[in-house]
Amino acid sequence: MTRNAPDNARESVTVRVPAKVNVQLAVGGRRPDGFHDLANVFLAVGLHDEVTVTPADTLTLTCTGPDADQVPLDESNLAARAALALAARHGREANVHLHIAKDIPVAGGMAGGSADAAAALLACDTLWGTGTSRDELLTLCAELGSDVPFSLVGGAALGRGRGELLEPLAVGGTFHWVFAVADGGLSTPAVYKECDRLRDASGRGATTADIPDPEPSPALLDALRTGDATALAAALENDLQAAALSLRPSLAATLAAGTDAGALAALVSGSGPTTAFLVSDAEAAERVAAALRASGTCRTARATAGPAPGATVVTGG
Numbered sequence: 001m002t003r004n005a006p007d008n009a010r011e012s013v014t015v016r017v018p019a020k021v022n023v024q025l026a027v028g029g030r031r032p033d034g035f036h037d038l039a040n041v042f043l044a045v046g047l048h049d050e051v052t053v054t055p056a057d058t059l060t061l062t063c064t065g066p067d068a069d070q071v072p073l074d075e076s077n078l079a080a081r082a083a084l085a086l087a088a089r090h091g092r093e094a095n096v097h098l099h100i101a102k103d104i105p106v107a108g109g110m111a112g113g114s115a116d117a118a119a120a121l122l123a124c125d126t127l128w129g130t131g132t133s134r135d136e137l138l139t140l141c142a143e144l145g146s147d148v149p150f151s152l153v154g155g156a157a158l159g160r161g162r163g164e165l166l167e168p169l170a171v172g173g174t175f176h177w178v179f180a181v182a183d184g185g186l187s188t189p190a191v192y193k194e195c196d197r198l199r200d201a202s203g204r205g206a207t208t209a210d211i212p213d214p215e216p217s218p219a220l221l222d223a224l225r226t227g228d229a230t231a232l233a234a235a236l237e238n239d240l241q242a243a244a245l246s247l248r249p250s251l252a253a254t255l256a257a258g259t260d261a262g263a264l265a266a267l268v269s270g271s272g273p274t275t276a277f278l279v280s281d282a283e284a285a286e287r288v289a290a291a292l293r294a295s296g297t298c299r300t301a302r303a304t305a306g307p308a309p310g311a312t313v314v315t316g317g
């Protein structure tokens with residue numbers, strides 16, 4: 001500890017956690033519990049939130065970053081819910097201050113809230129010395145949300161069930177991406193509902209009896225394994241894309257702007273409205289990001305790469 005550090009500095013724990021893009025999001029029919037079975041191929045990418053926990057009298061929350069005004073600061077915040085769930089698991093008080101330094105777009109289809117939940121679990125477990133096993137942490141993650149287990153593990157993984165049952169995937173290289181951030185978010189339940197509506201309207205039906213079980217694409221898994229960006233570009237697939245475009249038709253112009261600028265492929269990130277552009281290298285990423293910013297079809301564009309590691313203690317561990 002340095003001489004002038006605040007008294008509580010040694011007791012703070014900070015966890016860094018990545019955003020995700022779904023390189024394949026195959027959506028099965030609506031289940032009786034309202035969720036959809038998925039073959040969800042996650043790739044963690046280098047946009048990060050940081051969650052810092054510090055001992056306090058009661059559970060309190062602050063958030064900074066460009067989208068901070070859209071983040072709830074009450075007990076509906078997924079990071080607060082994570083702290084409460086871990087405290088309940090160990091029969092103790094969730095007496096911490098949680099600070100979220102948010103750089104992941106909010107309600108953007110990049111799992112920012114899930115990332116904060118995974119980070120808060122790991123940070124609180126480290127601060128409290130509760131020694132929760134990896135399996136128990138993953139169970140708590142799955143109770144908090146379908147995407148939360150992946151935020152803890154990072155890298156690349158196939159999510160089955162509603163996305164919470166993970167099999168790690170090998171990735172044979174670095175993939176370069178640009179993310180175009182939209183103005184305003186899209187609600188994940190609303191996008192799944194629109195997907196069901198479009199399926200019903202097409203006469204196919206939308207339940208598990210109507211839609212074949214979702215399966216991962218062998219070509220896509222192979223492209224990840226070999227690190228082949230051109231092959232991955234050809235295999236990218238998002239069954240929620242039509243629904244996101246139906247709710248936000250302006251995303252078509254963003255997708256076209258990135259493709260015109262030379263991206264290998266363009267797709268909606270998860271439930272959107274962030275759009276994702278796979279490019280050949282870091283230089284192409286900067287070029288496509290600049291073209292997207294100049295296109296007037298998005299709020300901003302960010303160049304980054306994946307896979308990125310999952311939630312990691314960066315200070316205080």
Ligand SMILES: C[C@@](CO)(OP(=O)(O)O)[C@H](O)COP(=O)(O)OP(=O)(O)OC[C@H]1O[C@@H](n2ccc(N)nc2=O)[C@H](O)[C@@H]1O
Nearest residue numbers: 034035036109110111145146147162188189192269270271
């Ligand atoms: C679509 C995806 C793709 O990774 O993420 P985003 O792109 O929104 O980040 C996920 O499936 C979102 O996961 P997550 O945001 O954790 O969802 P949850 O909190 O578990 O569920 C929120 C709501 O989404 C719908 N939902 C979610 C997962 C799933 N497999 N089927 C669903 O139908 C349900 O309406 C559910 O009530």
Ligand SMILES: Nc1ncnc2c1ncn2[C@@H]1O[C@H](COP(=O)(O)OP(=O)(O)O)[C@@H](O)[C@H]1O
Nearest residue numbers: 077078079106107108109110111112113114116
């Ligand atoms: N820690 C958090 N960060 C962002 N949003 C949160 C958080 N906790 C709860 N939310 C709520 O969850 C909604 C979805 O946010 P987010 O997880 O960023 O998007 P997505 O589900 O599209 O990946 C937000 O609109 C917000 O109301």
